[in-house]
Amino acid sequence: MKLEITGLTFSYGTKSIISGLDFSLEEGEFVSILGPSGCGKSTVLKLLTGVLKADGGSVFLDGKEVKDRGACFAYMPQNDLLFPWKNILDNVCLYGRIHGQQEQMKAEAMARFPIFGLEGYEKAYPSALSGGMRQRAAFLRTSLMPASVMLLDEPFGALDVITRGQMQDWLLSMRESLNRTVLLVTHDMDEAIYLSDRILIMGQAPSSSVRQILVEEPQANRTRDWLYGQSSLRRQIYHEISRMGEAL
Amino acid sequence: MENCKDKLIPAGVIGVLLLLWEGAVRLFDIPLYVLPSPLAVVERMVAERSVLTAHSLVTVGEALGGIFISLVLAMALGMLMDAFSLIRRGLYPVLVVTQTVPMIVLAPILIIYMGFGLAPKILTVVLMCFFPIAVSFTDGMGQVDEEYVNLVRSFGAGRWKIYPLVKIPAAVPSLLSGLKVAATYSITGAVVGEWIGAQQGLGYYLIRVKNGYMLDKVFAAVVVIIFLSLCMNGFITLLGRIVLPYAGKQK
Ligand SMILES: Nc1ncnc2c1ncn2[C@@H]1O[C@H](COP(=O)(O)OP(=O)(O)OP(=O)(O)O)[C@@H](O)[C@H]1O
């Protein structure tokens, strides 16, 4: 689905965080948002999901404005936020539980456990899983939502470097089968380069404009070695970030 | 090992105290109507076991009824207080104040309104148990990480679905600790209610034997009350193990 955002505006009390932000995602595109801490990246995702109410602006999915945002987007917060009192299977079927289709969803979830590297952990409680597994479980929960646009808020931010790398490889390999439009928020320049078709760079709050950088390499050709060779992209991103800073 | 020690020490202290008590009663030849010896109390408990059991059943029934009503009321009110801050700000202070009214004063008034049946006893229990349950439940829900609520909302859950999905399960550990306190009070609450006016129950038994200066029976009833209170507490602990199977596996 094509996602279009125009004039998004939000402030916490008198503190303006986002003012008149515009950007859009094409159908099936993987876009990353990079930006310094506190610039309002998480806020953008929360505004999209409707957790926060925007002061102004509109959101369009395939050209149609969406007002009621409940379950419009498949959202994954930074922390896994698995319920400690539910086993993994029940946790990942949260959407089914809310919308009264738990049994169907369970069957679907069971089929996906092996792909997500969680086979055999259906009945385990989250406390018995490693950080990477918990993150994959949270991702499975999000991917079981029917919404065709995924919003991922630093999904691997809490993981160690090695696990994070594995998760990035895994996500890259999953992209085809996920078949979704993805908006990924991250701090990590390499993660953005490695995974996305396009990188949006947000400036310090109150951010109103984004710069964008295309990553043109076809997904099938992307390897760690390819990533290590992308110093010109890195330089370009860094350049944009400092330009956004100066614009203030 | 450490756990075992933790239990042995208080048991030892109680044992020594009982021995001193028994010894003192024998040594100074203290009459029964002043202070019965522990052995005399035990003898009396055995002799009166069927009477004590019958009265205990009544008291336990009132206590359980009171706890159940308290639990339902506390959860309903807790959710209302959580959902509407106006209700919370209006009611919370009132709840705290009601807690300072001595039950022994309130119980006779309840009897005037409600007669000598079960109702005033159960209400006494409710008045004692409601507060710890409501407070622990409300606090437990208040401490839920807002991020969980946001997550569930982004999955399309409406305002009231948040309670069964997130807030109530997250508040269960806190609710259980409040229930434990309440359960321990509940027997005493029922006894106080019976004390003021009843035809059966441990409170009624207590007042009858006290008026007859049968101190061994008074002590026997007190021991039963302590035992039942501990049982109620243990019952909630057990319930906790059943409803929180994940808690033991937490890292
Ligand atoms: N509840 C709140 N009340 C007031 N201000 C807030 C609140 N939450 C966030 N902010 C402010 O909003 C701004 C944007 O926050 P946001 O979480 O969107 O940043 P971010 O870009 O996601 O940062 P990070 O990369 O550290 O996650 C920050 O400056 C923060 O101080």
Ligand SMILES: [Mg+2]
């Ligand atoms: Mg953030």
